[in-house]
Amino acid sequence: MSNAPDVLTFGETMVALRGNGPLKLGGSMDVSVAGAESNVAIGLSRLGHAVRWSGAVGDDEAGELVLRTLRAEGVDVGAATRDPSAPTGLLLFEPRLPDVTRVHYYRAGSAGSRLTPDAVDAAFAAGAPRVLHLTGITPALGPSAAEACRRALRLARDHGTQVCLDVNFRSRLWSSDEASAELCGWLPHVDVLIASDDELPLCLPSARTASPEPEKTLLAGGIRELVVKLGSRGATVHTADNTLHSPARQVHAVDAVGAGDAFVAGYLSALLDGADVATRLDRAITTGAFAVASRGDWEGAPTRAELRLLSADPGTVVR
Template sequence: MTEVLTLGESMVAVRTDASLRLGGTAHLSIAGSESNVAIGLARLGHDVAWMGAVGDDEPGQLVRRTLRAEGVDTRFIRTAPESFTGFIAFDQPTHDITRVSYHRRGAAGSTLTADESVAAVTAASPTLLHLTGITPALSGTARDAVLKAARTAHMRGTPVSLDVNYRARLWPRSEAATTLRELLPFVHTVFASRDELDLLTEASPPAAALLAHGVTEIVVTAGAEGAWLHTADDKLHQPALPVGVVNSVGAGDAFVAGYLSAVLDDQQYDARLARAAVAGAFCVGAHGDWEALPTRADLELFAHGQGTALR
């Protein structure tokens, strides 16, 4: 049984420790919000499938191979021979700043269609469908794919989670707001940073407005300040764990994976936030979008305290 189905774009990631323009040694991997979440959930022992399109090229094979190696179900990946697999570059112009550049216009990830997203939801019959605000920004067909997937899942009684994940380089805020608000009637759980809430509603306070709109759980993240969970009956705060930050890229996806894992384990709200915070802490402590994501056994490591030597 598929516990989680997610869909979106996964790209090849090139990472350097200095300014990219200087050349030199680079690390090759993959990246993508939805595939990061899929890997995070798989490492935590869940059955998760990722749907997307890759080019008929070696980068596309790298995406497939990495996801398979991480235990993610890849049966819904389509090869788009007329397109290429996009890539993303991370470099460090200074020691503690990461610069991100995308090379994805016209890439395979933007060719997702509504028909294949509906077919995947129907075939996988997941316990939960996870979406982000990145995919509908890629193209008109990708937007339709996300909307139809959400509508289909909702009609089947499948909870839908949405990570806003706004990317200004992909679309203006006004366009993002229009599309994301179309999704809201089908969404059970929302993940958003403070500065993304106005994309979902103009009302104030936004969390109360979203709950009145029918969303059941709103998780608002605030970096080092932690996260807040709003429900109809409660408001909970989860402090961020006091760990050194090496790289924040992918931390939001790790947080989401931890939270959804606890949902699937039928944990209470405070335990969901706690697992999410631990997963996020693992991610910020190392380079890479997903490489440092924890396994289920790893979740207990922070209980030992920083600087502990396990012998």
């Protein structure tokens, strides 16, 4: 029996502490884990797909929490590594206003930032995936993590693996110029590019020269599907043949954290199912809505059976 997963992803997953008010006032905190790539992995696993996560954690209790959580969600962590000389990263969420949450990172020198290309080799050796999912966060963590991403792109090419890149730009980790220089070099390997509309310039050649039609420029450069996230305005998919837009589903917004990752999980799930672009976009919009309507990075991710719940009439009791 093949051990090849549907999707391979890797990056830094941290322990997440969520307070109920200003940190300086103390109080209780909820403990969980968070990381863009592992959020996508959990979302895909709940939708019934085989997913492998190949990140690095410290040889500590925080790292055990990360691995235990992912295993409990059905994600394969057999290719993950424990670094005995670096800690697992930490993430603090501080709600300050009803719609404003401050995020504090403690990830400098963390195990996740020291992920090596060898870990990627081991993940592919255990079975080449159908899809490799990367984000623009991982290469910003440090030279070793960036080289691990480049190794993964080469291995994906060698194995005929589709590549999905979610730009996921983080200004605290690197500058827009640094991000553009790195990610533009990836684009010849990328099949599905996912970005918010303000991230598109990072993917354009010629030092991010403004383009009146960035979508056409990227498609002409070899991107098969360009998926543009528009937040509360929904999302648009551009292909060589068509442009398709879908509005966001109307839900009671509770927490927008993790919505982009849930959207990616939905899109890749439908792609793996062989669904058409319209169905991919609809599932992505749906899974993103579940995330917005739930607290936490990944906790609200739906199962396949739950996808239909957003189509139910308000106040419906599902028995």
